[in-house]
Amino acid sequence: MMPGDHVLLDALPADWRAGRFLGRVLTAAGPSPILVDQGIAYDMSKVAPTVAQLVEMLPLGSDGGEALGALDSLELPLLSPVDLQCVKAAGVTFALSAIERVIEERARGDAGAAAAIRGRLEERVGGSIRAVVPGSPEAAALKAALIEDDLWSQYLEVAIGPDAEVFTKAPVLATVGAGAQIGIRSDSTWNNPEPEIVLIGNSAGSAIGATLGNDVNLRDFEGRSALLLGKAKDNNASCALGPLIRLFDDGFTIDDVRNAEVALTIDGPEGYRLEGSSSMNQISRDPLELMRQTMSEHQYPDGFALFLGTLFAPVQDRDEPGRGFTHKVGDIVAIATPRLGKLVNEVVTSKDATPWTYGLTALMMNLAERGLLKAAKEKADA
Template sequence: MPGDIALLDCLPGDWRDGLFLGRVQTAEGPSPILVAAGVAYDMSRVAPTVAQLVEQLPLSPDTGEALGPLETIALPLLSPVDLQCVKACGVTFALSALERVIEERARGDASAAADIRARLEERVGGSIRAVVPGTPEAAALKAALIEDGLWSQYLEVAIGPDAEVFTKAPVLSTVGAGAQIGIRSDSTWNNPEPEIVLIVDAAGSAIGATLGNDVNLRDFEGRSALLLGKAKDNNASCSLGPLIRLFDDGFTIDDVRNAEVELTIDGPEGYRLDGVSSMNQISRDPLELVRQTLSEHQYPDGFALFLGTLFAPVQDRDEPGRGFTHKVGDRVAISTPRLGKLVNQVVTSKEAAPWDFGLSALMTNLAARGLLTTQQKETA
């Protein structure tokens, strides 16, 4: 792990009991690993990518090359996904829905947010938390909000029948635990989004989960929903890790449904912010979000799906009424006991390490290492 981040500090407390997938940077290139009973195995000769390895579950450690106990491995951890599409669901919690409406009404101006927040929460705060998306009760709330002039496109995806699902990042562009995470240099109102991320195979089954930071530029998206792509997809703006925990008898989708995701931000000036996102308050079940992602699309290499967050920081950092925004040098730690801890340091996207290892580079690397067999070439 880079810098002062210890690998053991980022692993879940029961990591020796679970099954995990990940990627490490070897001298030859990136390689998928399986971690079983605390031992890491290089699985690149079994399948050269994590996306292909997922399709061979369940896996036997005996088919890989033992690298030794995970805590002794000196190889840097990479983002644990490679060929998977990176998708994200937004506005999946009532509080995040209210904050998106505030962004929209404030037109990206943080100083105008406090008054709008107070008015909106007074009108819909309780009712929006209780309503089930897509139900007649949700439709009745929508009608009342339209009459009051408070309806929003964000409330449509919060309580309407259709979830918001978008593409967060290009294939191979995500960064891993310990890496720098990027904020656009021209953004003045932004925050992290601590989330659980489901890993879904080509058949549409959720096979495991990891942690993610879906960085949000509140000023850009607040000015116009048409700026979502520019707000979400920037260099180093999506982190995942430290590892994918596979579902088994000891870790199931119910652990995701009931997870408490904690966030800590330590600023270079001594500022500290703590927050939590309780997955049991999500408005749509995680597997319903998977279903909607798959409704009219195929993902032959599988996908990673950010499930959204309850966290929406409103505490003032500098000037009263300006709320929270990142500073370069912020250390962001996202954690939950069964998945471990994802730690990244904030820089601007211009200053972050450039993304220069794409699909062509990966295929060239794997071919040079003799890892593309005839069968693998057909599925790559």
């Protein structure tokens, strides 16, 4: 499944003509940032050669851009909507996901042991952990009780403690977009998608918009050891973003993110179908608090993308009873919410996914050959 017209038409938000969006397309000359305003797409590469630079210029209009036509008739393939931004992710931001991470840890990555552990944890902390505010005195009291019951975990620390888990999900330019293949490690036997909303921040740490993301999770690897987080999270094609970045304005605000319902469907090659959802109003930490913690001791001069976490944790059995859900090659994963559109990707192994070969050197050489770096410098010096 490759990017193309059919993917774009199905991916657009319900009110795409009213919103303003940033994204990237693959032109004959190379990757170019686009601005979508009143339903018209503009190639903005001569205004700023990267999306990261466009973000720093907001608010901006289409002046200087080349009109490509109506967004719904765009014939250029969509790429991931970020380029030079660092891709970060916040983990264990929902109570249910916290419980599932503890299950992975206690099961040592064994899916068959999960059901019994889940029952005990739900009985002991299910209601309490959903009600507690992270970092509060009530959270500290719950922590003390769980330690006494020998149920404490490093995952509960980031779920209800004062400090959020924030990690780097993918290298710059390694993310894939709508319609691309998404990869899981070939040696993983327990894994799932993570449907999330992703905030886009500028270099000052302000949220300028949002997109959808799939933060693929390898439950067996991370369950064996939290020190395997890098292998569990950062693999070829393991991070999908898109279809476009919707910019915040009077018609789309951070409150739309806070109240979004993110739907997920998985259609397997054997006829299997799973449906789920993630309600952002159940998040334990406010999205802007997660942005603040990401920037508290670091700088991101090219901006950053921040996955906000997910409530979705599939426990339905797919094959063997008691082993829950895991991906199969050929699964079609669709993540959708009306204001951001739909992100659809086909699951393959990371070994079989299209290799990542277009890195920073290739991008800079392409922009230099097109004269876009020189033009950008002249604009900056003017």
